[in-house]
Amino acid sequence: MNTPREHFSDEILNAYIDGELGPEESSHIAATMQEDDLLQRRVYDLKNISELVRAAFEDVSPPVYETPVSHVSQGTRYWRAAAAAAFVSLGVLLSWHIYGHHSELQMSNSLLIADNAYDRSFGPAPTQHVSTAGLKKAMFHIGRNDAGLFDMVLEETDRLLSRHDDPDQPITVSIIASHGGLSQFQLALQDHGQRVHDIKLKHGSQVNFIGCGETLRQMDLKNPAKKSALFPEMDMVDSGVMELLRRQQRGWTFVFI
Amino acid sequence: MGKLAGNSEFRERLAEARPRLYRTALAWTRNRSMAEDLVQETSTKALEKAKQLREIGAMNAWLFRIMINNWRDHLRQNPATEDIDNHEMCTYHTPESNNSRLETIQVVRSAVMQLPDAFKQTLMLVDLEGFSYIETARILNIPVGTVMSRLSRARSRLRDQLAQKMNPSTNSRQPLRRIK
Numbered sequence: 001m002n003t004p005r006e007h008f009s010d011e012i013l014n015a016y017i018d019g020e021l022g023p024e025e026s027s028h029i030a031a032t033m034q035e036d037d038l039l040q041r042r043v044y045d046l047k048n049i050s051e052l053v054r055a056a057f058e059d060v061s062p063p064v065y066e067t068p069v070s071h072v073s074q075g076t077r078y079w080r081a082a083a084a085a086a087f088v089s090l091g092v093l094l095s096w097h098i099y100g101h102h103s104e105l106q107m108s109n110s111l112l113i114a115d116n117a118y119d120r121s122f123g124p125a126p127t128q129h130v131s132t133a134g135l136k137k138a139m140f141h142i143g144r145n146d147a148g149l150f151d152m153v154l155e156e157t158d159r160l161l162s163r164h165d166d167p168d169q170p171i172t173v174s175i176i177a178s179h180g181g182l183s184q185f186q187l188a189l190q191d192h193g194q195r196v197h198d199i200k201l202k203h204g205s206q207v208n209f210i211g212c213g214e215t216l217r218q219m220d221l222k223n224p225a226k227k228s229a230l231f232p233e234m235d236m237v238d239s240g241v242m243e244l245l246r247r248q249q250r251g252w253t254f255v256f257i
Numbered sequence: 258m259g260k261l262a263g264n265s266e267f268r269e270r271l272a273e274a275r276p277r278l279y280r281t282a283l284a285w286t287r288n289r290s291m292a293e294d295l296v297q298e299t300s301t302k303a304l305e306k307a308k309q310l311r312e313i314g315a316m317n318a319w320l321f322r323i324m325i326n327n328w329r330d331h332l333r334q335n336p337a338t339e340d341i342d343n344h345e346m347c348t349y350h351t352p353e354s355n356n357s358r359l360e361t362i363q364v365v366r367s368a369v370m371q372l373p374d375a376f377k378q379t380l381m382l383v384d385l386e387g388f389s390y391i392e393t394a395r396i397l398n399i400p401v402g403t404v405m406s407r408l409s410r411a412r413s414r415l416r417d418q419l420a421q422k423m424n425p426s427t428n429s430r431q432p433l434r435r436i437k
Contacts, residue, residue, distance in 0.1 A: 010409040018383060018408075020390050049412045052419070053384040056365035060280040210289075237289055246290035 005036055010046070013039075017047045137252040139174040141244055142181030147192070150184040154195050156255065161203045170206060174247070178212030178240030182219065185211055185234055212240030264307075270316050271303055277317075278324055281381045285328055287370045295331075299324040318388065322396045325378060332374070368418045376411035379404055 008016075008029060015021050016029050033040045138160065140153045157173050164171045177185050184192060199207055213236045237243040248254060275296055282292035282299075302323050310319050369377060382393045383404075390408075394401045 010413060011405045014409050014412060015390070015405060018390070045416055046412055049415050049419070050384045052361070052365045053369060053380060053415070056362045056369065057280045057284055057381070057385050059362075060276075060283055235289065238287075243290060250290070250294070 005038070006032055008032075008039065008042075010042075013043055013046055017043060017050060136170075137172050137174075137247070137250075138255050139176055139244065139247055139252050140255050141240070142175065142177040142184055143179050145180035145183040147184065150181075150192060154192070154199060157207055158199055158202070160255075161206055172205075173203075173207045174210055174252070175207070176210045176212070176237075176240050176243055178215045182211055182215045182240075185209065209234045210240070210243060211236050212243075213237060214239045264313075266313060267307060267310075267316070270313065271300060271320070274317060274320050275300065277386060278320060281321070281385060282324065282328075284366075284369055284381045284385070285374070285377060295324060295327060298327050302327065317386075318392050318396055321382060321386065321388070322398075325397060328378075364422050365415075365419065368415055368422065371418070372411055372414060376407050376414070379407040380411040380415075383408055 012021070012025075013029070016026060019026075021029070029039075029043075033043060140157065142150055142153060153175055157175060160173060161171065196209060200209075211234050216236070244254070278296045278299055279292055282295040283289060286292045286295060299320060303320055306323070310316060369380065372380065378397060379393060382388045382396060383390070388396065390401050390404045394404045397404070399407075
C-alpha cells in the first residue's frame with residue numbers, strides 16, 4: 001500500500017522558496033521533494049514565478065531625478081496631473097467620435113503648439129548655437145507617419161545631447177510617438193532602427209523612446225493579423241497625449257519641429 | 258528638519274533608493290509619470306520626516322512605507338483610478354519576437370500589472386525588493402499571515418496567467434521559461 005503524500009499549502013511552499021522557514025521545516029520539505037515529483041514541480045513553478053517577476057522589473061530604467069530642493073509638500077501635484085489627464089482623455093475621446101482619427105491628431109498637435117508658446121522651444125536652426133544651460137528635460141512628439149520628421153527629431157536629439165555643455169546638470173530627452181508617428185517606431189524601418197540603436201548606445205539613459213499604447217491598440221484592432229513589432233529600446237505608456245501633458249506639468253520642455 | 262535629513266549619508270541613501278522605489282512604483286501605478294511623481298513625493302516626505310527615522314539601517318523599509326502610504330492616499334482620493342485594475346497593458350506578439358527575452362519581460366510585466374493592488378504591492382516588495390515577510394508586513398501595516406496569503410494568491414494567479422499567455426494555444430499549465 002502506498003503512503004499518502006504529505007500536502008504542503010502554497011503559503012508554506014512560498015515561504016520555503018523565500019527562505020522564511022526554519023532549518024528543520026526547510027529540510028523536511030527538501031527531503032519530501034526528493035520523493036515527490038509533483039511537489040518538486042510546484043516548488044519549481046513558484047520559484048520560477050518569483051524569478052520572472054524580479055527579472056522583468058529589475059532592468060526598469062529610472063528617470064533622471066531632480067533632488068527635492070524644497071520641503072514644501074508637492075502632494076497634490078500628481079493628483080492634479082491625473083485630473084488634467086482625464087480631462088484631455090475625455091477631449092480626445094470626443095474628438096475621436098466626432099471627427100475621427102485625423103482630428104484627434106490635429107487636436108493633440110494644437111495643444112502642444114499652444115503650450116509651446118510659453119515653453120522654451122527650438123526651431124530647426126542647427127548652425128546657431130543655443131545654450132542648453134538650465135534645460136534638464138526635453139521632449140519631442142512624433143504625431144504623424146513621416147520619415148523626414150523622424151529623421152529631424154533624431155538629428156536634433158543627437159545634437160542637443162552632444163552639445164549640452166553642463167555636466168553637472170545632465171539633460172534627458174524623450175521622443176514620444178503616437179498616432180501615425182508610432183509607425184516610425186516599427187522594426188520594419190531598419191534604417192531608423194539602427195539609428196535609434198546608435199543614439200541609445202551613444203547617449204544611454206539620457207534619451208528614451210516612448211510609444212503610445214492607445215495607438216498601438218488601435219493599430220492592432222484594425223489589423224489583428226499583423227501585430228506591430230517595435231524597437232526594443234522603446235517604452236510604452238497608456239496614452240502618448242496624456243504623457244505629453246503630464247510631463248509638461250512637471251516642467252518638461254516641449255521641442256516643436 | 259531632523260538631524261538625519263542634513264546628514265550626507267541620509268541623502269546618499271535616499272538617492273540610491275530612488276531607482277528601487279521607482280521600479281516598484283511603476284509596477285504599482287502602471288504609469289511612468291505617476292511612478293516618477295510618487296517617488297518624488299516620497300523623497301520629499303522622507304526629507305520632511307527624517308527625524309522620525311531612528312536608525313539609518315532601517316531606511317529602505319521606512320522609505321517604502323512612506324511610498325505605500327502616499328499611494329494609498331492617492332487611491333483613496335482618486336477611487337476612479339482603481340477601475341483600471343482590469344486594464345490590459347499592451348504586449349506585442351509576433352512570430353519573430355515570440356521567443357525573445359523582451360517578449361517574456363513584457364508579458365510578465367503586463368500580468369503583474371493586472372494583479373489587484375494588494376497582491377501587487379506584496380509581490381513587488383518580496384520578489385523585487387527582497388524584503389522579508391516581517392518587513393513587508395510592517396511596510397504595508399498588515400499581519401504576516403496576510404502577507405503570506407496575498408503572496409501565495411498573487412503567484413498563483415501569475416502562474417496561471419503566464420502559462421496561458423506564453424502558450425495561448427493550450428489552457429493546460431506549461432512549464433515557464435527562465436529569462437535569465
